[in-house]
Amino acid sequence: MNLKQLAGYIDHTLLDPRASKEDIIKLCNEAEQHGFASVCIHPYHVRTARMNIKGQDTKICAVIGYPLGANNTAIKVFEARNAMSSGADELEVVINIGALKDEEETTVKADMSAIVGAGRGKKIKVVLETGYFDDEDILLGCELAKYANVDFVSTSSGFGPTGASLADVRLLAKTAAGSFQVKAAGDIDDLSTTIQMLQAGATRIGTSSGIKILEELRIRATTLR
Template sequence: MSAPTLTAAEIAGMIDHAILKPELTRDDVDAQLDTAARYGIFSVCVRPGDVAHAVARLAGSGVAVGTVIGFPHGTTSTAAKVAESRQALADGAAELDMVVNIGLLRSGLTDDVEADIRAVVEAAGEHVVKVILETAFLTDDEIVAGCEAAERAGAAFVKTSTGFAGGGATPEHVALMRRTVGPSVQVKASGGVRDLDTVLAFHAAGVTRFGTSGTATILDDAAARETGSDAAARVDTGSY
């Protein structure tokens, strides 16, 4: 395979390492936090109850801690999402990945979807909010409507997927999202992002952040291609 168009360090700077499976033990979480620190990635995205612990364990590592809001279904009330956001920020979260109310979006109630997003954005203040659309459940028109609502509400990112809906990021959906939002809104791909070639293809399509638990595999491959050597031993952290 050809050398990557991004260095391993550049890719690491775009990875949100996902630590979100409900069955993970504290030891499991710690192992993955240590992986994130070892690879020097941008951030981890942990379960809300793990935020304070992750912030403490990663202190001094340069790895930010993010979390999820209304995860994974997006059906909690706006008030609950706001309360969850405030608690996460109080615990030290730097970024919030919120799930839209998917049923409202599919119902065409875009004003309600926008208001839900805006409330979280306002609660977050200067902190980054990424809006998860769950594209596997949406038509193209619904994806466009969701992206437009997120942009109007002041979100910093639109994001493809939770990784829990049976479908993840696709090149077609990523391209549609990138075309829909303006240059001030970034696109995050998640769900099925497990290898370097996928990262490179999505980045070429305009993605600037990746949600994955395949961090070690991706970055080992990137480093190996830079040096022309075989990839080092990899840590399989599961799919997301």
């Protein structure tokens, strides 16, 4: 795998609430320079990102209902539409965690389906926050995600009890069966972990350490020459 290929799997992420406009501009410049798949940011920063992403290859992903997923669906839909009107290309929404724990299938399906409908063809990623769930809950979440026709299911927001685990990524990939793609996110900050997540079935990596990971690959390639 070369640098360009690896960069294409990465969502260059900055969800720190202290992020400034200058930080977002820097993030966008880095994303375009290195060829990352997207910048993943809070909705407030989408307009700044739109003004600073010059090309078409790096997308803008706005997080919705972050980080708890407990907003009412109408609020998530408004947030999604607002983010798109500001220039978001992708939406990443946290599932209603409490409703999934209670096995309120109708509520969870309706929540995800409403975002997909509001997205009007935009790429929709749903965060399961797998650290809160056992395998049975994760399987239920995946089945509901299939019903809602989401594009990706992500392991975590980065704010939950755990980040991505190889076991969870494998379970998501196996359950997806081509219905959705898998994003591994949370506690991925080195090349070895990134490669393991991709081998386990992830097709997108959420990390704030993308540049560091690419540098590790560059050094490895140089050493092997």
